[in-house]
Amino acid sequence: MIEILTNVLPIGFGYVMKIFSMNQKAKQDAQKMQLEALAGRREETNQIRQQMNNESPMAALNRRIIILTILGLIIFTQVAPVFMDINTVIPVVEKSEGFLGFGGGETTTYLPVEGLVKYEEIFNWAALIIEVYFGSQLAK
Secondary structure: OHHHHHHHHHHHHHHHHHHHHHHHHHHHHHHHHHHHHHHHHHHHHHHHHHHHHOOOHHHHHHHHHHHHHHHHHHHHHHHHHHHOOOOEEEEEEEEOOEEOOEEOOEEEEEEEEOOOOOOHHHHHHHHHHHHHHHHHHHHO
16 A cells, blocks of 8 residues: 555656646746737837827828818808808608508608707718728828
8 A cells, every 4th residue: 555655646746746837837928928918019109109200290280170170160050050041950750650550651841940050960971081080090
């Protein structure tokens, strides 16, 4: 029995120590990969900063002109009905249930309003232009 213990215990101890060693090696490799990833991210950030420093002054002016134009369009569409006596209408959709819930339809009528009106299409187009432009700038 003692012979079995003296032969099996070193094998079991070697097995446990090898598992422990492999675990430590895996942790060391994971830490090394994390450090490499952080170094890569730092290098990427430095490249972005360098690219921003190389940007022409006309690109910043271009962005400002686009933003001011879009804001001007939004403001104009808000104040034009008041100052230029433009008739403004809003769509009103009326839904009918029909007979027992079947055969219903929609009718759209346009009601004239006075004052400021939010034009949803202008805001959607403005958002689209801004998203496309700045998205292309971010891709650089």
